[in-house]
Amino acid sequence: MIKKIVGLIVLMLFFVPLSVKADGAIMPSPGFWIYETGQKATIYHDGKTETLVLQTSFSGDAKNFAYIVPTPSKPEVSKVSDDIFTNLETLTMNYFGQPIPMVAEEPIYKALDAGSAVNVLEEKQVGLFEVKVLSATDASALFNWLKENDFTYPESKKYILDDYIQNKWFFTTAKISAEVLTEDVETKSRLGKLTPLKLVFQSKNIVYPLKISAVVEESIVKNGKTMPLDFGQSFTNYYRYYQVPITLYVFSDHKKEASGFDVQYANWVKPYEIEKLAKNDNGNAWVDAKKKMYLTKLYRTMLPQDMTNDVFPDNAENNSKVGVPTIWDKLGEFLNTSTAFVILTASLLLFSIMMIVQFRSERRKITYWIIQLISFVVLAAILGLSLILSFQSYWRYTGTFDGGLLIYQLTDQTNLKNIFLIVIPLCVLIYQRPRN
Numbered sequence: 001m002i003k004k005i006v007g008l009i010v011l012m013l014f015f016v017p018l019s020v021k022a023d024g025a026i027m028p029s030p031g032f033w034i035y036e037t038g039q040k041a042t043i044y045h046d047g048k049t050e051t052l053v054l055q056t057s058f059s060g061d062a063k064n065f066a067y068i069v070p071t072p073s074k075p076e077v078s079k080v081s082d083d084i085f086t087n088l089e090t091l092t093m094n095y096f097g098q099p100i101p102m103v104a105e106e107p108i109y110k111a112l113d114a115g116s117a118v119n120v121l122e123e124k125q126v127g128l129f130e131v132k133v134l135s136a137t138d139a140s141a142l143f144n145w146l147k148e149n150d151f152t153y154p155e156s157k158k159y160i161l162d163d164y165i166q167n168k169w170f171f172t173t174a175k176i177s178a179e180v181l182t183e184d185v186e187t188k189s190r191l192g193k194l195t196p197l198k199l200v201f202q203s204k205n206i207v208y209p210l211k212i213s214a215v216v217e218e219s220i221v222k223n224g225k226t227m228p229l230d231f232g233q234s235f236t237n238y239y240r241y242y243q244v245p246i247t248l249y250v251f252s253d254h255k256k257e258a259s260g261f262d263v264q265y266a267n268w269v270k271p272y273e274i275e276k277l278a279k280n281d282n283g284n285a286w287v288d289a290k291k292k293m294y295l296t297k298l299y300r301t302m303l304p305q306d307m308t309n310d311v312f313p314d315n316a317e318n319n320s321k322v323g324v325p326t327i328w329d330k331l332g333e334f335l336n337t338s339t340a341f342v343i344l345t346a347s348l349l350l351f352s353i354m355m356i357v358q359f360r361s362e363r364r365k366i367t368y369w370i371i372q373l374i375s376f377v378v379l380a381a382i383l384g385l386s387l388i389l390s391f392q393s394y395w396r397y398t399g400t401f402d403g404g405l406l407i408y409q410l411t412d413q414t415n416l417k418n419i420f421l422i423v424i425p426l427c428v429l430i431y432q433r434p435r436n
Contacts, residue, residue, distance in 0.1 A: 040085050042196075043206055044251040044274070044287045050203040051287050053278075055085055055196040068151070069172045070164045070209045074135070075199035077172055079127045080286040082195055084278035088249050091273070092265035092297045092323060117141030121170070127195035129174040136165050149173075157215045164212075172199060196278075198286065206256070208248055208311035214304050248298040248311070251289075255320070256296040256313035263316070265297035265323035294319060332389050340382060347379040348421070355428055364434045372432065376425050383418040390415055 044051040054069065069075075118141050122133040136142040139162035146153045151173070164171070174197060250256045251274060255266045270292050275285035298313065325333075334340055354372040358364060390412070 040247045040249075041208060042084060042088060042249040042251075042277075043208065044289075044293070045203070045206045046290075047253070048202060048204065050201055050206060052199045052201070052208075053080060053084060053196050053286070054199070055082065067174055068146070068153075068212060069174070069197075069199065070169045070212055071172065071199060071201045071203075072167070072169050072207060073202040074121060074133060074170045075172055075201040077122070077124070077126055077131050077133065078198050078200075078280065079195045080198050080278040080280055084196060084286060085249075087277045088297075091269070091277075092249070092295070118145045126174070126197060128176050129195075129197060130176075131197070132173045134171040134173065136161070136171065139165055142171070146173075154215060160211055160215060170201075206250065206252060206313050208313070210246070210307050211310045213244070214307040243301045243303060244307075245301050246299065248296075248313070250296045250298065250313055251293040252296070252313075253294060255294050255316040255318070256298065257316045258298055258311050258313045260302075261298040261300045261311075263296060263322050264299050265295065266316075266319070267295060267321045267324045268292050268319075269295045297323070328389060328392055331385060335382070335386055335389070343378060344382050347375045347382075348425075351375040351379060351425055351428075355432065358432045364432060366434045369429075369432060369434055372429055376429050379425060380422050383422050386418055387415055 040055050042051075042053040044053075052069075052071070052075075117138040118134060118136045120132050121135055122131075124131055134142070134145070136145075139158045142161050142165065143153060143155065143158050246261075248258075248261070251269070255263075257263060271289040274287065274289040274293060278286040280286065296313070296316075351372055354368045354375070358368050358372070361368075
């Protein structure tokens with residue numbers, strides 16, 4: 001009678017739907033950066049030199065597009081392939097703020113005699129952009145230069161220019177004129193697919209020029225009267241007012257953090273992985289990486305009026321990884337694969353066959369029992385791992401583990417089923433053990 005009851009129970013177990021729970025899902029890919037209007041930046045800092053890669057994403061009714069980037073020293077401006085941010089998004093798998101988009105009504109720069117207060121140090125074409133590198137000693141002179149060269153820079157924000165000038169910073173202007181602003185270029189701009197600009201400059205500290213992004217025109221002149229802009233209002237040659245997503249990919253010798261920013265990814269990256277992120281027109285790597293660097297992905301959203309300071313990322317307390325799958329995550333992924341299901345099913349089937357053979361034999365055979373034992377170990381390992389992950393996942397994300405949690409997890413339907421699938425075969429294994 002005992003044999004029939006046990007055999008019936010185990011056969012019933014075989015037809016119970018097998019399920020393995022792994023709550024430790026990892027790194028959803030959000031995918032937000034493809035459609036957002038704004039800018040993204042990649043920063044590579046070797047302790048003395050910063051490489052700042054910017055990609056503009058612009059949507060609006062302006063006929064020309066331009067922006068200005070302040071840097072603490074004179075930059076060398078070039079371009080890199082536009083797949084750098086796509087590759088970084090893939091690498092981190094887990095997002096405008098810097099140079100503010102400004103509007104230019106004329107495609108040609110006009111000469112301005114500003115004396116020695118504004119000097120054009122370099123002028124060249126970089127991809128679609130007309131690029132000029134400036135130095136300035138007077139904010140009013142620089143404001144007038146921008147105005148005469150058709151940059152719509154609000155006079156109320158001249159103090160921001162003065163802050164940079166007092167610290168002897170340089171300014172890089174970049175403009176796409178109406179002559180090259182075709183429908184294809186506009187589409188690429190909206191999708192963040194314009195050729196990224198690369199600025200290389202000397203800097204002891206990592207810096208992201210965010211303060212200039214506070215430059216937003218808040219009024220328009222209509223019928224001779226100055227009127228405030230309403231959110232969502234359709235207007236020409238001004239900026240739209242909205243929360244701006246800011247994404248920084250920072251390569252340095254240590255994990256970084258910045259006030260108000262979330263760390264969405266942090267991990268070491270090997271030199272060859274850094275170099276293959278992007279290339280220039282000659283096929284050379286976008287940066288010469290001589291050693292592994294720590295990549296930190298920082299993200300936040302801000303209103304332009306809140307962008308009152310540049311971002312100087314600091315070293316984090318430690319180099320703990322973020323957004324990188326742990327051993328538990330990898331085990332959870334395995335349990336959700338068809339391979340794990342096949343192994344689990346095969347183990348239970350083999351155990352059941354050996355059990356039936358043992359019951360039908362007059363004497364217990366050590367060979368059959370060893371096969372039962374092996375299949376049970378595999379079965380128990382998979383189901384036991386599922387139970388452990390069930391508890392570990394909750395504790396990992398809540399930081400608590402108490403009696404109430406224990407009872408809750410033990411009464412979970414999937415966990416009860418897995419416990420049942422371990423205990424019953426174990427009892428059969430003990431019952432059918434070889435005896436002298």
